[in-house]
Amino acid sequence: MPLRHQLADVGLKAMNLTHRAVLKVSGGRWLAAPMGMPTIELCTTGRRSGQPRRVLLTAPVHDEKQIVLVASKGGDDRHPEWYLNLVANPEVEVGVGGVHRPMTARTASPEERQDLWPRITAAYKGYASYQRRTDREIPVVICEPHRGDASGPDDRA
Numbered sequence: 001m002p003l004r005h006q007l008a009d010v011g012l013k014a015m016n017l018t019h020r021a022v023l024k025v026s027g028g029r030w031l032a033a034p035m036g037m038p039t040i041e042l043c044t045t046g047r048r049s050g051q052p053r054r055v056l057l058t059a060p061v062h063d064e065k066q067i068v069l070v071a072s073k074g075g076d077d078r079h080p081e082w083y084l085n086l087v088a089n090p091e092v093e094v095g096v097g098g099v100h101r102p103m104t105a106r107t108a109s110p111e112e113r114q115d116l117w118p119r120i121t122a123a124y125k126g127y128a129s130y131q132r133r134t135d136r137e138i139p140v141v142i143c144e145p146h147r148g149d150a151s152g153p154d155d156r157a
Helices: 003-025 081-088 110-123 126-133
Strands: 039-045 052-058 067-070 091-096 099-107 140-145
Touching (some): 039 067
Antiparallel strands (some): 039 052, 091 099, 099 140
16 A cells, blocks of 8 residues: 555544543543534444454434435545445434434435535535546435334434
8 A cells, every 4th residue: 555545544543532531531522523524433344354443523414214325435545444334234224313213325326416515515625626637527325213213313404
């Protein structure tokens, strides 16, 4: 793996650990909604290890029916590990405001992505610059409640 990829991965992991620490120390008051987007804890199953993998992300689009995540990795030319994990196993757990629930994650269809992308970039303009920075199309992920689960992801979403 090239050094620039290793450095990018270390930087993203450090940022995630720092975000988690700030949330814990502040009792969830600081960085709960960076840039106006709620912090989401996504738990996937490691595609090679089979172990739970947790990462903090933000949700630019969210309502009672779905939580939308963006697999941007800051405009890197590689998909984030969490995205590769959920492609391999779409059964995930999503935590919002300390409330965790099982959901099914899927990559948005081209039509869904086209509809969601303007809303995503309106929530955070950085996503548009991330897309310009990479040749890959940044995947948009839709997390939905399991069939038969009528409750929404979180009352505050």
